[in-house]
Amino acid sequence: MPVSIQDVADRANVSISTVSRVLNRRNIVNQETRKRVESAISDLGYSPNVFARGLMLRKSHILGLVLPDLHGEFYSEVIRGANLRARELGYNLMISSIVAKDDGSELMAAVGDHGLVDGLAVMISEVNARTRATLEKIKIPLVVLDGDVDGVKHDSVVIDQRTGVVALLRHLIEDCQARRIVFVGGLETNIDTIERLDAYREVTADAGIEVTASDVHHLDYQYDTAFELGVKKVREWARRRAAVFAANDEMAAGIIDAALAAGLSTPDDLPVVGFDDTRVATMTRPRLTTVRVPMSSMGAAAIDLLCQRIENPKRPAVKLSLETELVVRESCGAPSAITS
Known part of the structure; x- marks a missing residue:
């Protein structure tokens, strides 16, 4: 026994x-x-018995992390940072995702209402009535990653999207002499896409660069769909002497490969830049100019805020904004590119 x-x-x-x-x-x-x-x-x-102890103390010493997807380096880095920080603070991490067309209500109810976790960090890809209604039901400490939800009590960790996009596009315009810039983003309702597109419109307007409806494309942040778009468009873009701003590195890689398949050179015929600075950025040829997002730090910061909220439930809500960094490589045609 x-x-x-x-x-x-x-x-x-x-x-x-x-x-x-x-x-x-x-x-x-x-x-x-x-x-x-x-x-x-x-x-x-x-x-x-940790579960028996958890019931006795009304604490499980488990934190939940819910992401839009578990595929890809971006999410794996967020998980890595969150897991390391949770272990340092004496917690274990339970990870799940909300699949497409699912508002996550069943998952949130399971983890939030039955004491499975002491706190929950949720990365949202869009804010709508269903998202808000689901998060309003969460009664345990809550941190929202990559956005804010009005009317819901939570702390948040966001990325300074605008500063990163502004630095990237000003580099394209001022250092690479871009006179037309095509935007390739995610879904129109996606939070990151909205913020990056707004900054793109702001910078191009300030520079006097015309943006037409045909310059803006909404995809799904995947390599395959970007490659398919590129197959159809890269010759036209090159003929118009355009540069391409892809809203993540994976789509940028798809555009670069489509240009290569069409017999075009990046950056000579078609400069391309991305966003996030995942490993893909150093695996493309030429290597990708992009904006570095502190993915691992984002996960760690969410855990920090959760644990602070658990210790002090009544403290004021905190919104933490993480800085981005321009990383210049060869894909944009810069006169001198760094080697990181």
């Missing part, structure tokens, strides 16, 4: 409550008694 907490108490000649205090709050038990209990635990090979 497995060793019980009663066995440990009998071995150490103490009460069950004393064993529990040693397990959970070592500092309130005198040193001699604590050593006796710890010796009994070691001798008997006792392993506490």
Whole structure:
């Protein structure tokens, strides 16, 4: 039979409550008694039932992380940062995703209403009535990544999208002499796409660069769909002496490969830039000029805010904005590109 907490108490000649205090709050038990209990635990090979302890303490020491997808380096880096920070703070991480056409209500209810996790970090791709209604039901500490939801109590971690796009496009215009820039983004309702497109329109307008409806394309952040678009459009773009701003590195890689398949050169015939600075950016040929997003730091910051909220539920809401960084390589035709 497995060793019980009663066995440990009998071995150490103490009460069950004393064993529990040693397990959970070592500092309130005198040193001699604590050593006796710890010796009994070691001798008997006792392993506490973490779920039973969680029910007793009303804490599971598990944090939840819900993402729009689990595929790709962007999400894996967010997970890596979150997991490392959670372990440093004494928590385990439970990870899931919300599939397309699912508002996540069943998942949120399961983790939020049944005590499975002490706090929840959710990355949202768009804010709508269903998203808001789902998040309003969450009663445990909540951190929203990559956006804000009006009317819902939460902390948030966001990326300074605008600064990154402005730096990238000004580099294209001022250093690479771009006079027409095509935008290739995600879905029109996607939060990142909206922010990056707004900044694109702002910079091109300030520079006096005309943007027509045919210059803006909405895809799904995937290589394949960007390649398919590129097959149809790269010759036209090259003929118009356009540069392409793809709203993530994966789509930028698809455009570059489509240009190569059409016998065109990047950047000579078609400069291309991306966003995120995932490993894809250094695997393309030429290597990709892009904007570095602190993906791992984003996950870690979300866990920090969750744990702070767990410790102090009444503190004011916090919105943390993470900085981006322009990374210049060869795909944009810059006079001198860095080698990172």
